[in-house]
Amino acid sequence: xxxxxxxxxxxxxxxxxxxxxxxxxxxxxxxxxxxxxxxxxxxxxxxxxxxxxxxxxxxxxxxxxxxxxxxxxxxxxxxxxxxxxxxxxxxxxxxxxxxxxxxxxxxxxxxxxxx
Amino acid sequence: xxxxxxxxxxxxxxxxxxxxxxxxxxxxxxxxxxxxxxxxxxxxxxxxxxxxxxxxxxxxxxxxxxxxxxxxxxxxxxxxxxxxxxxxxxxxxxxxxxxxxxxxxxxxxxxxxx
Numbered sequence: 001x002x003x004x005x006x007x008x009x010x011x012x013x014x015x016x017x018x019x020x021x022x023x024x025x026x027x028x029x030x031x032x033x034x035x036x037x038x039x040x041x042x043x044x045x046x047x048x049x050x051x052x053x054x055x056x057x058x059x060x061x062x063x064x065x066x067x068x069x070x071x072x073x074x075x076x077x078x079x080x081x082x083x084x085x086x087x088x089x090x091x092x093x094x095x096x097x098x099x100x101x102x103x104x105x106x107x108x109x110x111x112x113x114x115x
Numbered sequence: 116x117x118x119x120x121x122x123x124x125x126x127x128x129x130x131x132x133x134x135x136x137x138x139x140x141x142x143x144x145x146x147x148x149x150x151x152x153x154x155x156x157x158x159x160x161x162x163x164x165x166x167x168x169x170x171x172x173x174x175x176x177x178x179x180x181x182x183x184x185x186x187x188x189x190x191x192x193x194x195x196x197x198x199x200x201x202x203x204x205x206x207x208x209x210x211x212x213x214x215x216x217x218x219x220x221x222x223x224x225x226x227x228x229x
Contacts, residue, residue, distance in 0.1 A: 031215065042206060042219045043160075090158055094217075104150075104210070104217050106160035 002027055006093050006107030013083055013114050020079045021110045023093030028073035030096070033104070034066070037090040046091075049076050083114045117142045117209050121220035128197045129228050135182075136192045136223050138207030148210040149183065149190045150217070155203040163205070166190065197227045 003026040013019050023032065031050060035043040046066055047055040055068040069077045080087050093107040118141045128134035140149070151163040166174045166183050173181050178198075182191045194201055207220040 033216070042221050043217075044219075045216055048216065092158075092160065094160070103162060103165060104208075105162070106152075109158040109160075111158065 001103075002029060002095050002097065002105045004093060004095060004105060004107035006110060008110055009108060010111035011113070013112065015084055015114060017083055018079055018081045019083065019112060020077050021091055021093070023076045023078070023107055025074045025095050030073070032070060032076045033094045033096075034068065034076075034078045035092040035094060037092060037109070039089070043092065046078070080112065083112075085114045088112055088114045117144075117147075117211055117218045119207055119209050119218050119220035121207055121223050123223045124221070125224045125226070127226040127228055128194075130197055130199060132197055133193060133195045134197055134225065136194075136205055136207075136225065138190045138192070138220055140188050140190065140207070140209050140220075142188070142209065142211060144211045144213055146212050148212075149181075150208040150210065151179070151181070151192045152206045152208060152219075153201075153203045154206065154222075155200075160206075164192065194225075199227050199229060201225060202227045 005024045007022045034046040036046050037043045045058050046061045047057045049055045049068050049070040051070050051073050067079045090109045092109045094104045097103045120139045147168045149166045153161045153163050164174050164176045164179050173183050178195045180193045204222045204224050206222045209218045
């Protein structure tokens with residue numbers, strides 16, 4: 001199984017600022033995913049990030065608000081831009097076990113609070 | 116689009132007893148994977164068990180087993196000999212081979228009481 005390091009683990013931010021979350025994997029993976037988990041709710045996919053191509057965003061999420069980088073097969077970042085209190089959530093990075101893509105492994109998440 | 120439904124927002128069980136968490140899903144795909152993930156207060160998403168749709172045999176992992184009813188689109192999780200460390204939010208999830216994404220249910224908060 002893949003080991004995923006996600007940073008920061010938590011942060012408290014001011015309205016209008018931006019935060020970049022980093023996701024580092026201990027092996028090369030094709031597909032990386034970013035999820036949002038709002039308080040008391042389930043996980044919602046923000047986007048899929050593949051190396052060498054632009055991220056694919058789900059309905060309701062846009063690149064200007066959640067820009068994603070995927071410079072290589074072991075690393076990705078998600079930025080939450082121009083934050084508002086509604087962005088307070090847990091953000092999780094996950095990767096699939098290529099080539100079968102039969103399992104998804106998760107980082108420990110970033111707890112974001114926006115004041 | 117696939118949907119996953121967990122109709123039990125909260126459940127509780129006494130230590131050492133057995134509990135079953137329910138999950139139903141809707142899909143038009145014939146080949147897919149179903150998962151149960153556990154999320155304790157640490158936030159870490161932990162894979163509990165996985166079922167491949169083309170396998171009729173129910174998956175088992177130690178104290179965890181599933182009852183997979185493909186025709187009914189039902190995928191329940193049975194936890195035997197419940198332990199205090201099983202207290203967590205449990206999410207049922209669907210991975211369709213054509214969609215390349217994991218769709219989660221709403222979650223069931225399980226509390227194991229001493």
